[in-house]
Amino acid sequence: MGERFANNNDHILVCLSSAPSNTKIIQTAAAMARAFHASFSALYVKTPASEYMEAEDKNRLLANIHFAEKCGATIVTACGDDVPFQIAEYARLSGITKIVIGRSVVGKRRFFGRPTLTEKLISLAPNVDIHIIPDSDAAIAKGKKTLFEKPHFAKLLKGLAISTFVLLLSSLLGCLFSRLGFTDANIITVYILGVLLIAIFTESKICWVISSVASVLVFNFLFTEPRFTFRAYGSGYPVTFIIMLAASLIIGGTTEKLKTRERQATQTSYRTKILFDANQLIQKASDEREVFQVTADHLRKLLSRNVIIFNESAEKICDSFTDTKDSPSKDYRQIVRWVINNNRKAGKGTGIYSDSSYVFLPICKNEKNYGAVGIFVGNNPIDSFDESIVVSAIGECAIAVDGIVNAKERERTAVLAKNEQLRANLLRSISHDLRTPLTSISGNASNLISNGNAFDDATKMQIYEDIYSDSLWLINLVENLLAVTRLEEGRMNINLTTELVGDVIAEALKHIHKKSEMQKITVIQQDELLLAKMDARLIVQVLINLLDNAIKYTPSDSQITITAKKDGNMISVSVSDNGNGIADEQKSRVFDMFYTGTNKIADSRRSIGLGLSLCKSIINAHGGEITITDNNPHGAVFTFTLPIGEVEIHE
Structure with a gap:
């Protein structure tokens, strides 16, 4: 046993109940978990009887659950009518090594009675240590459970009316069978069928239990000799009555269990579907706000309660209301800040800001808080099963938000790394490319001096x-x-005006490299009055870069042609040459920053690969596009488009 503790693989489970002494059991289990550095879970098994639990017991159960949370336990809720089996199954699936329960929960084995909870647990989970904590409040902890849980009065009246009608119908059918000469066995079957129908169509156990007894009495009164009395001449009738009553009770009880399981299965299926749908939508969400809204909507569907979600700054992000009259009438930011700062829930039923009508739960992942969820409680506390689902839904929300935040952080980091790489490449390129012309200028000036x-x-x-x-x-x-710097910093302002394309081309030709005198440059315009919307200063720079590119990469006797024409609602400008052209595998990269290709420059000067990238950025900012194609028979054609311009005439 000492070796097991030393491995820190222990997982301690405490069983939750509505017993007043359950806090003592939780404290003991929490102390064991701390002493052995073990994982700590708390399990509540929701049985059919839980639906009829007294309000006092419900409140005590919620208080015990909250206390277990404060002690560091992970709260788990299971559904089923076989409590030992549910505990044993959870222990098996979760790797539980120790189970802590109270003596009041265990019960005492009576003579020829059923096995106690502890005996069942030992047989179902023989490899788990079961610790029974002595409890002086055992008598109180037994609670108020009786054969008949207290139903709502209206449902009871409705059930009794249905039971009376079915018994009357069964008696009439029994009279018909008696006249037709059927045996007593057939009539007994009719009454048992009636009890089965009552168990199906009524919601109170009292109804089918009373009907089981009443059917025996009515059968004795109407169909056994002497008739219309509660005596029976036949010596075998008492046995018949006992068997008839036992069969009715067994059938009624079995039907009640099946109804309860069906109801629980339907409820669980519905909740599972809601959680699955929420998970699917959350995975498709593009930002935190969308994740929060999906979570709020599905929690509202799940609980039929108002839901509000706040961000990490305690500001309301979204809400989903079932009833606007339950919307918050006060500012909850103080409570939300407390929840976010302490990573604990607060509000109604928690003992912290308990005067609030809402309960607030943190949205957190790996100690990172992304906000809080507020759920309306009012006078109707959230039961433990619903609360466990809420915690799961909020956990999914936190995971999704954490993923989105991390993705954005990775994207920002990648952008920063890329910018840093660009700066490094830029500095490295500039250091080489500035040296050659500066050395030439310095040398020539020195010779002249x-x-x-x-x-x-x-x-x-x-x-x-x-x-x-x-x-x-x-x-x-x-x-x-300078243009690249302005683009990176978002400071490039595009001042669109309507300009003559011919004037812009002429201005660009004034600034091109002097070596262009060795190439023949021709300008072809479809119309001398072609107008385009542009920032003339930037488009001049585009043309200078394209012309300079053509001059540098073509032989000295090459032909360079600038063509401008109207193309639909755009103006198309092309710069073509009859040089060696650009290989197909390089065309997709020529507009990338710092890409210089493999072609050699005619004057042996290096290029840093900024010109074409800058051209693309400027043209895209104008709402146009730039492309590269092959010239016929050889060479390259760079074409860019600009929105067509119109001259406004003011009278």
């Missing part, structure tokens, strides 16, 4: 052009870097 008089005019002009060309390249690079 040191040996300027030694150069002829043609050489000086060539040096000036090289310095100017390198400075233009640097200016274009800086413009692209």
